[in-house]
Amino acid sequence: MKAIRLERNGGPEVLALADLPTPEPGANEVRVRHHAIGVNFIDTYQRSGLYKIGLPSGLGLEAAGVVEAVGANVRRFKQGDRIVYAGGPLGAYAEANVVNETRAVKLPDAIPFDIAAASLLKGMTARFLLRKTFRVERGHDVVIHAAAGGVGQIAVQWAKHLGANVIAVVGSDAKAEIVKSLGADHTIITSRDDIAKRVREITGIGAHVVYDSVGKDTFMASLDSLRPLGMMVSFGNASGPASPIPPSALQQRGSLFLTRPTLFHYTATVEQLDETSADLFDVLASGAVKIAAPTRYALADAAQAHHDLESRKTTGSLVLTP
Numbered sequence: 001m002k003a004i005r006l007e008r009n010g011g012p013e014v015l016a017l018a019d020l021p022t023p024e025p026g027a028n029e030v031r032v033r034h035h036a037i038g039v040n041f042i043d044t045y046q047r048s049g050l051y052k053i054g055l056p057s058g059l060g061l062e063a064a065g066v067v068e069a070v071g072a073n074v075r076r077f078k079q080g081d082r083i084v085y086a087g088g089p090l091g092a093y094a095e096a097n098v099v100n101e102t103r104a105v106k107l108p109d110a111i112p113f114d115i116a117a118a119s120l121l122k123g124m125t126a127r128f129l130l131r132k133t134f135r136v137e138r139g140h141d142v143v144i145h146a147a148a149g150g151v152g153q154i155a156v157q158w159a160k161h162l163g164a165n166v167i168a169v170v171g172s173d174a175k176a177e178i179v180k181s182l183g184a185d186h187t188i189i190t191s192r193d194d195i196a197k198r199v200r201e202i203t204g205i206g207a208h209v210v211y212d213s214v215g216k217d218t219f220m221a222s223l224d225s226l227r228p229l230g231m232m233v234s235f236g237n238a239s240g241p242a243s244p245i246p247p248s249a250l251q252q253r254g255s256l257f258l259t260r261p262t263l264f265h266y267t268a269t270v271e272q273l274d275e276t277s278a279d280l281f282d283v284l285a286s287g288a289v290k291i292a293a294p295t296r297y298a299l300a301d302a303a304q305a306h307h308d309l310e311s312r313k314t315t316g317s318l319v320l321t322p
Contacts, residue, residue, distance in 0.1 A: 002322065003094030004302045007056045009049030012306035015059070015093075017299070023098040025071035030104070032083060033096050036117035038062030039297075039305050039318035040150070041213070041236055046090070047306065050237065053090060059302075060092030060320075061085075064107060064116035074101050082107040086121035087264060087273070093302055095322040102270045105277045111284060118294035118317035119154065121263065123280040125235070126155040128266035130162065131279070133259060134209040134231045138163030141203045143210040143225055145218055146238060147184065148175035150317040154289055155211060156182045161288040167202055169195060169218070171312060178315055182290075190217075196224035206230055206254075216240040228254030235261055238312075294319045 005018045025031045043059055045051040064084040067077050077083060085104035091097045107116050130136045142159050146152045147168035159166050160183035168184035170176050176187040188198045195218065199207055206227030212218055213236030222232055223245075234242065250256040267273040283289040294317040297305040301320075308314050 001095040002299060003091070004059055004299065005056055006047060006053075006059050009047065009055070011048070012303040012310070014047065015303045015306065017302075020094070022096055025069050025074075025098050027072040028074060028102070029071040029098050029100055030067045030074055030077050030083070031069040031096055031098050032063065032065045032085070032104070033068045034063045034065040034092070034094065034322050035113035036064050036294075037092050037094075037299070037320040037322070038064075038086065038117040038121055039302075039309060039320060040121055041238060041309065043093075044306055044310055045237065050241070058091030058093060058097075060094075061088045061090065062117060062121045063092040063097060064113040064120070065096075068096070076101040077104070077106070082109070082113075084113075084116040084120050086124060087267060093299065093320060095299070103273070105274060108281055108285070111281065114294055114296070114319050114321075115284075115291045117319050118150070119284070119291045120277065120280070122150040122317060123154050123284070123289070123291075124267060124276045125151050125263050126158055127276050127279050128261065128263060129211055129233060129235065130155060130158055132266055133233055133261045136162045136164050136209070140164045140209065141167065141199075141207040141227075143167045143169060143199055143207045143222070144184075145169045145210070145212045145214045145222070146236070147179045147187075148315045149213070151213060153179070153182055153292070153316055156184050157289040158283060160184070161283065165203075167199060167207065175315060195221040199225035203227070209233060211235065214238045216242050219243070220245075223249065223253055223256065223258075226253065226256050229256070230254065231257040231259065233259055233261065238310075292316045296321055 168179040210222040215237035217239035219242035
């Protein structure tokens with residue numbers, strides 16, 4: 001089978017297409033023949049070495065396809081089932097992958113493979129951010145950074161569905177138009193606006209919660225955007241990791257809360273995974289959250305997909321097609 005391999009850390013150019021044996025599923029595993037593969041910022045962190053993985057390695061955590069082989073003791077799936085997974089193992093950038101049955105979920109017939117691969121990891125991320133890390137309720141002032149990106153577009157729609165006042169932070173006027181069309185109440189353009197000043201102008205006192213996936217470039221502005229007892233949710237490093245701060249910085253800004261969550265701790269059990277994915281499929285089915293057709297790249301063009309993602313040239317989601 002064709003698969004992307006990573007022999008060393010570095011830029012997108014280190015991603016190479018290789019011929020590998022098609023893996024056989026072991027006990028409690030299924031082999032998925034991929035129809036679409038999700039591309040996520042965490043993939044770039046693992047490729048660059050920001051997040052350490054053992055090398056050489058495959059890459060990619062998310063894909064949708066059909067079960068074509070079943071190992072011993074599998075109970076959740078059978079051959080021919082449509083499934084999607086977003087928790088690894090590494091190796092989704094390939095024509096097929098072997099996955100433990102407890103890390104995949106059945107894909108409703110109404111959801112196409114490319115939409116599933118474009119949205120499961122991002123959608124489950126939005127779900128735990130909005131419903132678990134900080135439970136957004138009607139009337140909350142919510143700031144969402146990188147709002148025109150994959151997680152951002154889902155989070156904007158879902159937060160608006162929950163009744164929040166959504167303040168979307170984006171990098172350009174074109175991206176501002178995108179998030180306005182998704183329901184954002186206010187937009188902030190990072191290239192010309194003072195983020196914290198604008199948030200306080202909009203809210204009068206500051207936001208209840210800031211969801212920041214950008215990192216270094218926006219971290220302090222995010223803290224300064226919060227009202228007393230507000231929560232800063234740092235869940236990404238698109239501009240690089242933020243510099244350390246003393247705990248007293250939270251006290252001085254109003255006894256703030258700061259957390260650095262990750263999806264895998266919110267979907268650690270089968271029950272949590274099924275609950276989280278079911279919530280996502282429900283908002284997709286109801287139309288409360290709509291997923292734009294993802295930008296497609298051939299599997300062999302994974303390096304170009306990474307380059308475009310890191311250059312902020314894309315909006316919405318990206319998928320690779322085998």
